[in-house]
Amino acid sequence: MPVPIPGNPLGYTLVYAIESPRGPVLIDAGWNHPDAWEALSDGFAALGIDVADVYGVVVTHFHPDHAGLAGQVREVSGAWIAMHEADAAIVTLMRGLADDEHRDFQAEMLRRAGAEGLDVSVAVAERPVPPAQPDRTLRDGDIVDVPGRGLRAIHTPGHTPGHLCLRLEDRLFTGDHVLPDITPHVGIYPYDRTDVDPLGDFLKSLEKVAEQGPLTALPAHEWIFPDVGARALQIRHHHEERLHTLATLLTSSGEPLTIWEIAAMMTWNRAWDDLSPMLRGLAAGEAAAHLRTLEARGEIRRVSGVDPVRFQALDS
Structure with missing residues (x-):
């Protein structure tokens, strides 16, 4: 069911419903917006199902276009909500963070990245309402509570720390991890963290998906496509070229x-001068993730004792 994301170039999130004797289980739920809720409800009605019949919602990751409506589905149906434990921890953090704390965090992050004179109020997107806290957490290899089905969780960190793909027989629900035409955003926040390597995790996760073989991919955006393994390797090659x-x-x-x-x-995809302040902030997050991977591989180094943080080649 395509659930619209108002004002977003992605257009929609593809929400999937898996039948079970206890009622349908959703893969993702869509953005928290009245138009999205109407589309989700109409999609169910076209199948002769009521949202109140939903048994559970598996959220591939905590982003608002995936988790946003999960809480409303739970309110109507009493369904459980499940996501990976790493993303559940982020939801807890988000729900406890005040708006001014979020703004200050963004401002300091941009300053340390060297974005002098940038107006934080236009560089930071309007903060969406944090998603509902999940009732259940999942780990790699867990079998999801979908009676009569063998839906297995596959932990694929990168786009978020707790991103999940979900395998059902010869199909793989890929969330944002593997998409047919575009590649997901992989950033690091704050930009100058040294304790994580999200792009490195993403590249390993792509190999993990490639090992699943030529399954049919059911992504959260764009369209269903064959041979998820081949596409995963193609995306990995793209990032290796960017790293080089x-x-x-x-x-x-x-x-x-x-x-x-x-x-x-x-x-x-556009010249730097043509990117909005918000998109420049996202680009900086992705640049930082690539820098962190090169640093972790020992190909570049971080200059010590400087503010803002700077990077250089090893022989510089």
Whole structure:
């Protein structure tokens, strides 16, 4: 069921319903908006089902276009909500964070990245309402409570720390992990963290999906497509090329660069000057994730004792 995301170029989230003797179980739920709720309700009605019949909602990851309506479905139906334990912890954190704390966090993150003079109020998207706290948590390999079905959770971190793909026989619900045409955003927040490597995790997760073989992919955006394994390897190759290009860029610069300077020099789907402040912030997050992977591999280094943080090639 395509559930609209108002004002977003992605257009919609594909919500899936799996039949079970206790009632349908949803894979994701869509954005928390009246138009989205109407589309979800109408989609069920077209199948002769009422939202009140839903038994459970499995959320592939905590982002609002996936988890946003899960709470409303639970209110109407009494359904359980499940997501990976890592994303459930983030939801707990989000629900306890005040708006001014979120704004201050973003401002300091941008400053340390070298985004001098940037107006944080326009660089940060309007904060969506945090999703509902899940009732259940999942781990890699868990069998989800869908009676009569062997729906298995596969932990695929990268896009979020707790992103899940879900295998049902010869099909794989891929969430945002593997999409047929675009690649998901993989960023690091705050930009200068050293304790995580989300892109490294994402690349390993792509290999994990490729090992599942040529399953039919049921993604959360765009369209259903065959051979998820081949597409996973294609996305991995894309990021390896970006990593090589970024390492070459740092070598040729001859001097340490801030995350913001590096992001401005990278290739995006539009020229840097044409990106809105918010999109520049997302691009910086993705640049930071690539820098962190190169650092973890020992191909570049972080300059110590400087603020904002800077990176350089090892031989610089």
